Amino acid sequence: MMQVIIDALSNGGLYGLAALGVGLVFGVMRLINFAHGELITCAAYLLVVCLPWGLLPAILISLAAGTVLALLLELGVFSRLRGADPAVLLIASFGVSVLLQRAYEAIFSAFPRSGQAAAWLSEVWDVGGSQISRGSVVTVVLTLALLGGMKLAIEHTPAGLQLRAASSDFKTAQLLGVRSSRVIAAAFAASGLLAAVVGFIVFTQRGQVDPQFGVNITILALVGTVIGGLGSLMGAAVGGMAVGATISVLSNALGNDRIYTYSVLFLLVIVVLLVKPSGIFGQATLKERV
Amino acid sequence: MTAGATLRVDPELKATAPDRHLRGVTQWRWTEVLGPLVLLVTATYACASVSPGMTFMVEGALALLVMVLALQIFIGNSGVLSFGHGSFALLGGFTTGLLTMPSLIKVNALDGLASVLQHAHANMVTGIVAGVVVASVVACVVGAFLMRLHGLAAGIATFAVLMVTDNVFFNSRTLGPGPQVMPQIPRFPTLEASLALAAVSIVIAYGAGVCRAGRLLRASREDYLAAQALGVSVWRLRLLFFVLSGAMAGLAGAMYAHHSAAISARDYYLQFTFLTLGMLIIGGAGSVWGAVVGCAVVTGLSQVLLHLEQGLQIGNLIFTIPDGVSGMVIAGTLVVVLLWRSTGLTRGREFRLPRIGAEVG
Numbered sequence: 001m002m003q004v005i006i007d008a009l010s011n012g013g014l015y016g017l018a019a020l021g022v023g024l025v026f027g028v029m030r031l032i033n034f035a036h037g038e039l040i041t042c043a044a045y046l047l048v049v050c051l052p053w054g055l056l057p058a059i060l061i062s063l064a065a066g067t068v069l070a071l072l073l074e075l076g077v078f079s080r081l082r083g084a085d086p087a088v089l090l091i092a093s094f095g096v097s098v099l100l101q102r103a104y105e106a107i108f109s110a111f112p113r114s115g116q117a118a119a120w121l122s123e124v125w126d127v128g129g130s131q132i133s134r135g136s137v138v139t140v141v142l143t144l145a146l147l148g149g150m151k152l153a154i155e156h157t158p159a160g161l162q163l164r165a166a167s168s169d170f171k172t173a174q175l176l177g178v179r180s181s182r183v184i185a186a187a188f189a190a191s192g193l194l195a196a197v198v199g200f201i202v203f204t205q206r207g208q209v210d211p212q213f214g215v216n217i218t219i220l221a222l223v224g225t226v227i228g229g230l231g232s233l234m235g236a237a238v239g240g241m242a243v244g245a246t247i248s249v250l251s252n253a254l255g256n257d258r259i260y261t262y263s264v265l266f267l268l269v270i271v272v273l274l275v276k277p278s279g280i281f282g283q284a285t286l287k288e289r290v
Numbered sequence: 291m292t293a294g295a296t297l298r299v300d301p302e303l304k305a306t307a308p309d310r311h312l313r314g315v316t317q318w319r320w321t322e323v324l325g326p327l328v329l330l331v332t333a334t335y336a337c338a339s340v341s342p343g344m345t346f347m348v349e350g351a352l353a354l355l356v357m358v359l360a361l362q363i364f365i366g367n368s369g370v371l372s373f374g375h376g377s378f379a380l381l382g383g384f385t386t387g388l389l390t391m392p393s394l395i396k397v398n399a400l401d402g403l404a405s406v407l408q409h410a411h412a413n414m415v416t417g418i419v420a421g422v423v424v425a426s427v428v429a430c431v432v433g434a435f436l437m438r439l440h441g442l443a444a445g446i447a448t449f450a451v452l453m454v455t456d457n458v459f460f461n462s463r464t465l466g467p468g469p470q471v472m473p474q475i476p477r478f479p480t481l482e483a484s485l486a487l488a489a490v491s492i493v494i495a496y497g498a499g500v501c502r503a504g505r506l507l508r509a510s511r512e513d514y515l516a517a518q519a520l521g522v523s524v525w526r527l528r529l530l531f532f533v534l535s536g537a538m539a540g541l542a543g544a545m546y547a548h549h550s551a552a553i554s555a556r557d558y559y560l561q562f563t564f565l566t567l568g569m570l571i572i573g574g575a576g577s578v579w580g581a582v583v584g585c586a587v588v589t590g591l592s593q594v595l596l597h598l599e600q601g602l603q604i605g606n607l608i609f610t611i612p613d614g615v616s617g618m619v620i621a622g623t624l625v626v627v628l629l630w631r632s633t634g635l636t637r638g639r640e641f642r643l644p645r646i647g648a649e650v651g
Contacts, residue, residue, distance in 0.1 A: 032442065077625060084632045086442060087371045091571045092628045094564055099621035106618065219453075226446045262457040266450035273450075274435060277443040 010136040012245035013143025018221035019240025021194035027167030037214030038100035043199035070192025104211040114208035235281025325641030353545035360538035369511030374448030377455035380558035382540030383547035386417035402463030425540020433532035576638020
């Protein structure tokens with residue numbers, strides 16, 4: 001039971017981080033970034049490649065790689081699509097995602113690369129007769145710390161203020177002197193950093209990377225962002241947590257039918273959207289005009 | 291004085307003329323239907339005359355074209371993105387596949403099948419019709435709920451439909467082959483069968499856009515609130531077009547099944563969805579011509595790259611590109627086209643004969 005709760009928390013935290021990364025970028029430029037998964041994959045690949053040099057340098061390089069790749073995507077592709085329809089942005093980000101996956105295949109081959117990031121994490125603690133995996137606990141602590149840190153940064157720093165202003169009303173923020181390109185670049189950088197952290201956590205869980213490494217978690221994070229409420233940063237994080245925790249709980253509750261976890265999850269997603277189309281924390285976008 | 295005023299107005303009217311094409315057609319023009327049809331027939335026979343391999347390839351491309359047209363009917367006219375049409379294609383393909391495959395093979399290969407499905411049999415025409423009917427019934431039920439949504443919420447909800455369908459059909463052995471393939475589906479006797487279905491689909495897609503309901507739906511795409519204020523039930527119109535395009539997606543799925551002879555649930559999943567969506571966006575979602583052009587361009591490009599990967603011989607020289615590059619080039623092309631023209635190659639316009647002296651673009 002203890003393990004179920006810890007699993008739900010750690011899974012929730014993980015998807016919350018991924019969804020926050022997606023939500024940061026969505027807030028400032030209405031881009032549902034499918035290529036977020038490839039940021040996660042890139043960070044994980046660099047982690048496994050640099051592991052021989054020690055864990056700490058590998059982690060630092062992989063964090064830097066996630067951030068730099070996110071900035072490159074913004075400069076190379078998305079900054080040229082300002083003002084495009086959200087559907088076009090979404091399809092463009094999907095194109096980028098496939099392009100990067102093929103590039104990973106060409107560079108690292110389609111076969112998974114495995115490595116041991118931190119052997120300590122895959123062991124278990126014995127607490128009162130029940131076994132609790134260290135990885136889950138560390139994930140919970142790490143995600144809570146990061147989410148808390150992001151919340152502080154967003155709510156109490158000038159950059160965070162500008163980001164929130166740009167998220168809630170981009171044009172007005174621009175008129176009031178918020179430098180749009182800088183805010184968008186900052187959002188991409190932060191989202192790349194979060195993606196790298198997610199890449200590290202998922203890598204310690206799976207122990208291997210392949211070109212499709214980040215796809216699944218990104219799909220679920222995107223769904224979490226939409227459920228939480230597009231345009232609300234905390235909503236995105238909470239939505240992602242809800243999706244992650246639901247998956248954990250469902251796959252425990254369904255027993256032998258756990259192959260149908262995603263069916264139940266996505267039916268729930270449809271129900272949430274029908275009841276509250278703008279998401280749990282979102283505001284209705286289609287307002288009556290005077 | 292009056293004459294002068296009239297003269298001053300005229301250039302403005304001319305200036306707004308291309309805009310009408312951008313918003314989509316308002317009346318039936320034969321050139322706009324015949325253009326895509328001529329391209330379809332010429333390209334099909336040109337490819338088929340090369341080799342049996344190319345004939346097979348072009349038959350598959352025709353199934354994809356019908357899928358792209360199905361997407362165009364809904365996405366192009368309503369402006370709402372749908373990722374869920376793969377579900378309807380899957381239903382079309384699985385229905386006709388289960389009905390038409392030899393019963394002996396069905397008993398042996400798909401032993402977990404529900405007894406109703408195990409005993410049902412039909413010929414190919416009935417199978418395809420049944421596939422279209424099943425797809426449209428499911429599209430009607432799903433659409434009745436989802437068409438209340440707008441924008442990205444609608445997009446994600448249709449995506450959820452695709453995920454549910456894939457999850458159910460990939461795992462269930464009572465509804466189909468589960469994770470395995472459904473084998474021995476009879477193949478189309480001739481290429482003309484696919485060609486005729488594709489041609490009919492082009493005419494239907496064009497007609498749907500031109501008819502009153504299509505124009506009303508496009509009005510709601512341009513200004514949702516204004517269309518509602520004029521008494522248009524946007525929900526009803528979207529549902530109508532969702533069902534029509536779901537039915538056509540079912541047809542596309544059935545065509546794919548009779549083309550490849552063996553299908554699995556994953557054939558209609560993310561890759562299929564984004565390949566066809568990519569074709570539509572590259573060509574331009576606003577027009578039937580865009581759907582045809584997008585499909586032709588992507589198919590042509592991937593064929594050229596495939597031949598390059600296998601080694602293309604020109605004179606004494608053999609050109610090759612490394613394996614895997616073609617995937618990168620196609621995805622890269624999609625991105626570059628969007629950066630260059632975010633409304634697609636045709637900019638959402640229907641086919642027009644080039645006029646001498648007309649402005650370019």
